[in-house]
Amino acid sequence: MILSQFLVLAAALFAFGVYGLLVRRNLVLILLSVELMLAAVNVNLVAFESYLVTSQAIGQVFAIFVITVAAAEVGIGLAIVLMIFRNRRSANVDDLSLMRW
Amino acid sequence: MTIADWISEPVNWVFSAIGLAVLFSGFRVVTSKNVVHAALYLVGALAGIAALFLVLSAEFVAWSLVLVYIGAVIVLFLFGIMITRAPTGLDVGLDSEHKAVPAVLAVLVFALMSWASIDAFGSASITSTGTPTSTELIGESLLGRFVIPFEVVSFVLLGALIGGITLARRDLTPLEEEERASV
Numbered sequence: 001m002i003l004s005q006f007l008v009l010a011a012a013l014f015a016f017g018v019y020g021l022l023v024r025r026n027l028v029l030i031l032l033s034v035e036l037m038l039a040a041v042n043v044n045l046v047a048f049e050s051y052l053v054t055s056q057a058i059g060q061v062f063a064i065f066v067i068t069v070a071a072a073e074v075g076i077g078l079a080i081v082l083m084i085f086r087n088r089r090s091a092n093v094d095d096l097s098l099m100r101w
Numbered sequence: 102m103t104i105a106d107w108i109s110e111p112v113n114w115v116f117s118a119i120g121l122a123v124l125f126s127g128f129r130v131v132t133s134k135n136v137v138h139a140a141l142y143l144v145g146a147l148a149g150i151a152a153l154f155l156v157l158s159a160e161f162v163a164w165s166l167v168l169v170y171i172g173a174v175i176v177l178f179l180f181g182i183m184i185t186r187a188p189t190g191l192d193v194g195l196d197s198e199h200k201a202v203p204a205v206l207a208v209l210v211f212a213l214m215s216w217a218s219i220d221a222f223g224s225a226s227i228t229s230t231g232t233p234t235s236t237e238l239i240g241e242s243l244l245g246r247f248v249i250p251f252e253v254v255s256f257v258l259l260g261a262l263i264g265g266i267t268l269a270r271r272d273l274t275p276l277e278e279e280e281r282a283s284v
Contacts, residue, residue, distance in 0.1 A: 001110065001112055001113060001116065001156075001226060001227045002107070002222075002224050002225060002226050002227065003218075003222045003225045003226070003227055004215075004218050004219050004222050004223065004224065004225070005113075005116060005120075006153070006157075006227075007214075007215065007218035007219075007222065008215040008218060008219070009120050009123065009124070009153075010214075011210075011211050011214035011215045011218065012124055012127070012211055012215075013123065013124070013127050013146070014210065014211070014214065015207040015208065015210045015211035015214075016124075016127045016128055016130065016131050016207065017127075017131070018203070018206060018207045018210050019131050019203050019204060019206075019207035020130065020131030022197075022202075022203035022206065022207075023131065023196050023197050023200055023203045024131070024195065024196060024197070025195060025196060025197055026136065026195055027185075028136065028178065028181045028182050028185060029136060029139055029195065031178070031181075032130055032139055032140060032143055032178065033130070033131055035143060035170075035174065036127055036130055036131070036143065036146065039146065039147060039150050039166075039170075042150065042162070042166070043150055043153060046153075046154050046157050046159045046162055047157060047227070049157075049159065049234075050157040050158065050159070050227045051222075051225065051227050056238070056241075056242040056245070056246055057234050057238050057239050057242050058242065060159050060161065060162045060234060060239055061239060061242050061243055061247055063159070063162045064161075064162060064165060064239070064243070065247075065250060065254055067162075067165060067166060067169050067170070068169075068254050068257070068258065069254065069257060070170075070174070071169050071173065071174055071258070071261075072257050072258050072260075072261035073261075074174050074177055074178070075177065075261045075262070075264075075265045076261050076264050076265055076268070078177055078178070078180070078181040078265075079264065079265040079268035079269045080268060081181060081185060082181065082184060082185065082268070082269050083268050083269070085184070085185045086271075091185040094197075
C-alpha cells in the first residue's frame with residue numbers, strides 16, 4: 001500500500017462533494033454532499049496516521065473529532081432546514097432569495 | 102515502487118475493489134435523481150470508507166463511523182427527507198441546470214489535490230502491521246493529551262442538542278398558550 005492511493009481516493013470523494021454542493025438545489029442533498037466531503041477528510045486523517053504511526057494515534061483521534069462535529073452539524077443543519085421548510089414551504093435553495101438584492 | 106509491485110500485493114486488490122465501490126457510491130450520491138437513493142448511496146460510500154479504515158488497521162474509527170453515520174446520521178437524513186417532503190420520485194428540479202462550471206471546478210479540485218499529494222508523497226508506502234490500533238491507546242490519548250478538545254466537543258454536542266430541539270420545536274399559537282395556561 002502506498003499513501004498516495006488513499007489521498008487520491010479522498011481527493012476524488014472531496015471533488016464529488018464539491019460538485020454536489022454546487023449542483024444540488026435541495027437543502028437536504030446539499031448537506032449530504034457536505035457529509036461526503038467530511039468523510040473524504042477522515043480518509044486522509046486515518047491514512048496519514050497509518051503512514052506516520054504516531055505514539056498517541058493522533059490522526060485517528062482527530063478523525064473521531066471530525067465524526068463528532070459532523071454529527072452535530074447534521075443535527076443543527078437538518079433542524080434549520082426543517083425550520084426553513086416550515087416557514088417557506090420549500091427546501092429549495094433557489095427559493096431562499098430573501099437576503100439577496 | 103513499480104506498478105507490478107503494487108499489483109502483486111493482495112491488500113491492494115482489496116483496496117481497489119473497495120475504492121471503486123466507494124467512488125461509484127459517492128458519484129451516485131451527487132448525481133442520483135432520487136433523494137432517498139442519494140441518502141442510501143451515502144450509506145454505501147460510508148460503509149466502504151469504514152472498510153478502508155479496517156484495511157488501515159483503524160478499527161475503532163471504522164466502527165464509530167458505522168455507528169454514528171450509518172446508525173444515526175443517515176436516519177436523521179431520511180427523517181429530514183420525509184419531513185420536508187422532498188420529491189421522492191424522479192424529479193427534474195433537484196439539480197441546477199448549470200452543471201458545466203461545477204463539474205470543471207470539481208475536476209480542477211481533484212487534479213490539484215491529487216497532484217499535490219502525489220508530488221509530496223510519491224510512492225511513500227504504508228507498512229501495515231496487521232495489528233489494529235488499540236482502543237486503549239485512543240482512549241488514553243482522548244482523555245490525556247486531547248482532554249480539553251474532548252470536553253469542548255462534548256459541549257458542542259450539548260449545544261447542538263439544545264439548539265436542534267429549540268429550532269425544530271413548533272411554537273405554540275397564542276390560542277394554544279391560553280388553553281395550556283387555563284388547564
